[in-house]
Amino acid sequence: MTKIWIVLRSEFVRRVTSKWFIATTVLAPVVLLALMVLPPVVGMMASENNEWTVAVVDETDVLGTRLAERDAPRFTFVPVDTPADSVRAAVLSGRFDGYLVLRDGMLEGDAGAAYYSVDGGGFSLGRRLAELVNDEVTRYRLDAQDVPLDVRAIMEDRISVDLLKLTDGGSAPDSAAASSAIGLGMGFVIYFTMFLYGAYVMHGVMEEKQSRVLEVVVSSVRPFELLMGKVLGIGAMGLLQMATWIVFVVGLALSAGGIASVFLDPSDFNLPDTASAAELVDAANISFPHVAPDLVAWFLLFFLGGYLLYASLFAAIGSLVDNQQDAQGLMFPVTILIIIPLLFITVLIENPHSLLSVVLSMVPFFSPILMVVRLATTSVPFWQVLLSYTLLCAAFVLSIWICARIYRIGILMYGKKPTYRDLARWLRHS
Numbered sequence: 001m002t003k004i005w006i007v008l009r010s011e012f013v014r015r016v017t018s019k020w021f022i023a024t025t026v027l028a029p030v031v032l033l034a035l036m037v038l039p040p041v042v043g044m045m046a047s048e049n050n051e052w053t054v055a056v057v058d059e060t061d062v063l064g065t066r067l068a069e070r071d072a073p074r075f076t077f078v079p080v081d082t083p084a085d086s087v088r089a090a091v092l093s094g095r096f097d098g099y100l101v102l103r104d105g106m107l108e109g110d111a112g113a114a115y116y117s118v119d120g121g122g123f124s125l126g127r128r129l130a131e132l133v134n135d136e137v138t139r140y141r142l143d144a145q146d147v148p149l150d151v152r153a154i155m156e157d158r159i160s161v162d163l164l165k166l167t168d169g170g171s172a173p174d175s176a177a178a179s180s181a182i183g184l185g186m187g188f189v190i191y192f193t194m195f196l197y198g199a200y201v202m203h204g205v206m207e208e209k210q211s212r213v214l215e216v217v218v219s220s221v222r223p224f225e226l227l228m229g230k231v232l233g234i235g236a237m238g239l240l241q242m243a244t245w246i247v248f249v250v251g252l253a254l255s256a257g258g259i260a261s262v263f264l265d266p267s268d269f270n271l272p273d274t275a276s277a278a279e280l281v282d283a284a285n286i287s288f289p290h291v292a293p294d295l296v297a298w299f300l301l302f303f304l305g306g307y308l309l310y311a312s313l314f315a316a317i318g319s320l321v322d323n324q325q326d327a328q329g330l331m332f333p334v335t336i337l338i339i340i341p342l343l344f345i346t347v348l349i350e351n352p353h354s355l356l357s358v359v360l361s362m363v364p365f366f367s368p369i370l371m372v373v374r375l376a377t378t379s380v381p382f383w384q385v386l387l388s389y390t391l392l393c394a395a396f397v398l399s400i401w402i403c404a405r406i407y408r409i410g411i412l413m414y415g416k417k418p419t420y421r422d423l424a425r426w427l428r429h430s
Contacts, residue, residue, distance in 0.1 A: 059102055067132065100113060205230070319406065
């Protein structure tokens with residue numbers, strides 16, 4: 001046990017003090033925040049600055065005028081009575097951003113509209129044009145039937161449905177969408193980190209094997225102790241890095257209201273310019289998902305358990321090969337085991353209590369991702385979580401025992417890539 005601790009401490013200190021660890025620990029949250037914030041901010045700024053001038057070729061002789069008279073933000077509709085070739089030339093010359101053809105028969109529902117432009121306009125433009133055209137067609141039909149205004153108000157009125165979860169104290173708002181997003185994010189974080197740290201272990205073993213350092217080390221440390229210390233040391237580094245990122249995320253969540261208020265205009269909510277960030281957020285009806293402390297704790301535990309399980313497999317692979325090319329073939333089965341849970345994440349989010357979801361979240365190779373997704377999405381019985389984690393720990397113990405037997409022979413073997421038959425023979429005779 002003392003030698004395992006020595007190897008663990010050596011691996012941990014050496015990795016934590018490296019430039020790679022410092023850079024990734026600091027830059028990863030910054031890059032993640034930029035990826036989350038910049039696209040919507042840039043998209044919002046771009047949409048606010050977009051103004052479309054649309055020529056309208058009206059074959060209905062009705063809708064074009066109605067669209068032109070309508071107050072449509074960021075749209076200017078200009079009815080034209082010229083041949084199609086002339087309108088096309090005007091668009092190509094830049095006079096109009098595009099032209100909208102309102103085909104004859106639209107009012108009866110026998111035809112549709114078409115929008116022509118140089119750049120296509122994108123999904124949001126098409127959706128907005130469809131809303132405007134459909135709204136005008138509906139209004140025209142209602143006018144033709146002399147539908148009273150109060151009846152129209154009833155038709156246009158929309159009733160919201162509040163989703164609530166039953167709790168011991170009564171009920172609480174159901175944040176299923178936010179919870180699913182949190183679970184999905186946590187699942188992908190574990191997926192990427194298991195790959196990252198597992199490959200880190202594998203490359204470390206390969207480098208030490210190529211430099212023949214292991215030949216000296218194994219003369220004083222048993223291969224099992226060396227493997228266990230290496231896996232635990234890098235795991236401790238990963239746990240420290242993950243805890244650092246969680247602190248960053250918690251700090252970001254606590255300041256989310258202030259950040260959101262920067263993009264809100266008090267005048268839009270009939271508030272004075274001196275309104276506080278909390279008042280703006282409340283007026284905009286913006287809510288932020290709550291992450292329970294026990295979810296964070298289970299996330300760290302399953303991350304650590306998943307890492308230990310897969311790191312032992314990656315370490316065994318690293319001990320069997322001399323270069324990256326040979327490692328690719330042996331990595332394939334392990335890679336498949338990590339990818340399979342991603343295929344079932346949607347199933348768990350949609351129906352977390354189904355038999356399939358429960359069984360999959362119990363499988364040790366899948367539980368680091370799938371059980372965390374279930375925990376974030378719904379209330380999971382404690383016995384299921386405990387059983388899943390117990391099976392994960394048992395799988396790690398069995399895996400480290402098997403991989404240590406492979407590791408003991410593999411680290412001293414050079415020049416030949418072993419086959420699966422060789423591995424089976426080593427396990428029988430080691």
